[in-house]
Amino acid sequence: MNILVTGGAGFIGSHVVRLLVNSYPQYHIFNVDALTYAGNLENLKDIEDKKNYTFIKADITDKEGMDSLFKTHRFEAVIHLAAESHVDRSISDPLAFVKTNILGTIHLLEAFKSLWGGDFYGKRFYHISTDEVYGTLGEQGLFTETTAYDPNSPYSASKAGSDHFVRAYGETYGLPYVISNCSNNYGPNQFPEKLIPLCINNIIHHNPLPVYGDGHYTRDWLYVIDHAKAIDVVFHRGASKATYNIGGFNEWKNIDLVKLLCGLMDSKLGRAPGTSEQLITFVKDRPGHDLRYAIDASKIKNDLDWKPSVTFEEGLEKTIDWYLQNETWLNHVTSGAYQGYYNKQYH
Ligand code: NAD
Ligand code: TYD
Numbered sequence: 001m002n003i004l005v006t007g008g009a010g011f012i013g014s015h016v017v018r019l020l021v022n023s024y025p026q027y028h029i030f031n032v033d034a035l036t037y038a039g040n041l042e043n044l045k046d047i048e049d050k051k052n053y054t055f056i057k058a059d060i061t062d063k064e065g066m067d068s069l070f071k072t073h074r075f076e077a078v079i080h081l082a083a084e085s086h087v088d089r090s091i092s093d094p095l096a097f098v099k100t101n102i103l104g105t106i107h108l109l110e111a112f113k114s115l116w117g118g119d120f121y122g123k124r125f126y127h128i129s130t131d132e133v134y135g136t137l138g139e140q141g142l143f144t145e146t147t148a149y150d151p152n153s154p155y156s157a158s159k160a161g162s163d164h165f166v167r168a169y170g171e172t173y174g175l176p177y178v179i180s181n182c183s184n185n186y187g188p189n190q191f192p193e194k195l196i197p198l199c200i201n202n203i204i205h206h207n208p209l210p211v212y213g214d215g216h217y218t219r220d221w222l223y224v225i226d227h228a229k230a231i232d233v234v235f236h237r238g239a240s241k242a243t244y245n246i247g248g249f250n251e252w253k254n255i256d257l258v259k260l261l262c263g264l265m266d267s268k269l270g271r272a273p274g275t276s277e278q279l280i281t282f283v284k285d286r287p288g289h290d291l292r293y294a295i296d297a298s299k300i301k302n303d304l305d306w307k308p309s310v311t312f313e314e315g316l317e318k319t320i321d322w323y324l325q326n327e328t329w330l331n332h333v334t335s336g337a338y339q340g341y342y343n344k345q346y347h
Helices: 013-025 040-047 063-073 087-092 095-118 154-173 195-204 224-237 253-267 300-305 311-326 328-331 337-346
Strands: 003-007 028-033 052-056 079-080 122-131 177-182 184-186 209-212 218-223 242-246 251-253 281-283
Touching: 003 013, 003 251, 013 028, 013 040, 013 224, 028 063, 028 209, 040 052, 040 242, 063 095, 079 095, 079 177, 087 095, 087 154, 087 209, 087 337, 095 122, 095 154, 122 154, 122 224, 154 177, 154 209, 177 224, 177 253, 177 328, 195 253, 195 311, 209 253, 218 253, 218 311, 224 242, 224 300, 251 253, 253 311, 253 328, 311 328
Parallel strands: 003 028, 003 079, 028 052, 079 122, 122 177, 177 242, 184 218, 209 281
Antiparallel strands: 218 251
């Protein structure tokens, strides 16, 4: 079976590619990635020579390019992760999000549809999405699969748009899709523009830890390898035309999370307790900042027998250890263009 994974050089995609390549020698995994600032082949060094793996540098916004790849490799399944994924970047450049997240997704749907015509037997188009499409929760309640879409940022609006197109291709053309909407991920290989790796990097270098607003925003955190395992389960056993919410059963207010990270890092780095907390700096809030995300993951738990395998403390410890042991990776991704982004975003 030839499987296309898009965005496989990114954070979550690289963990998905590794899991599939190592677990399923009978599949051939084609990783198609444009290698934007967020894509990094260093993430996949350990599997790059495997027989059942091929990397192709290509952009999903290139319609002819996608049509031709589908014709050449006759992908029987697609696991679509390629996206612009950072909310703050979507606020300064919404169009880039429309292009990749909406237009790019449509090109993939079109290429898949025209390759298989009406004969979709044994085929699957798996679209990876986010809980941010549901908008924000108040202090109570959880997002379920039937929560109405109500996106507030250009990022979440573009992901919502792509979800709607996937579903519409299912209803209109019979395309056999499945969608999952996951909460915030953390773990090895995450680009240090997102909260957890940004704080780890800044703690290492004694730089300020920028907390937006009063820090009382809440997110539901999931270890990335548990998300990759959930994707494996949904890909193989999820019902056709279904949606699954994936979450960590693990809500944290940003300020509490940053303090927890400070404590763990102080002990790892042999610094006196309380040292890193002094770096916490409250900064201007993000416009349209969603107050709280929290997932009800009971459907995937009950129907597909998936649940997170690590506690948050275990996952954070593994994550911190990875960043401390991979300073070369961190230095590579934070040199050059990252400096320009960081200065513009935070000063
Ligand atoms: P990421 O930004 O780390 O990686 C995105 C990857 O897509 C990169 O390798 C990049 O090079 C590639 N890409 C971007 N534009 C492309 C294009 N036009 N053509 C081909 N490749 C392109 O993102 P991530 O955090 O790994 O997220 C992966 C997916 O999971 C996204 O669809 C995202 O919306 C979704 N998601 C992420 C989270 C999270 O917490 N990170 C949570 C839920 C869902
Ligand atoms: P982020 O990692 O960007 O994920 P998302 O916006 O997709 O949830 O942000 C997680 C939370 O942390 C969110 O409430 C915004 C906040 N945040 C900060 O307080 N400071 C920062 O520097 C960043 C990047 C995020």
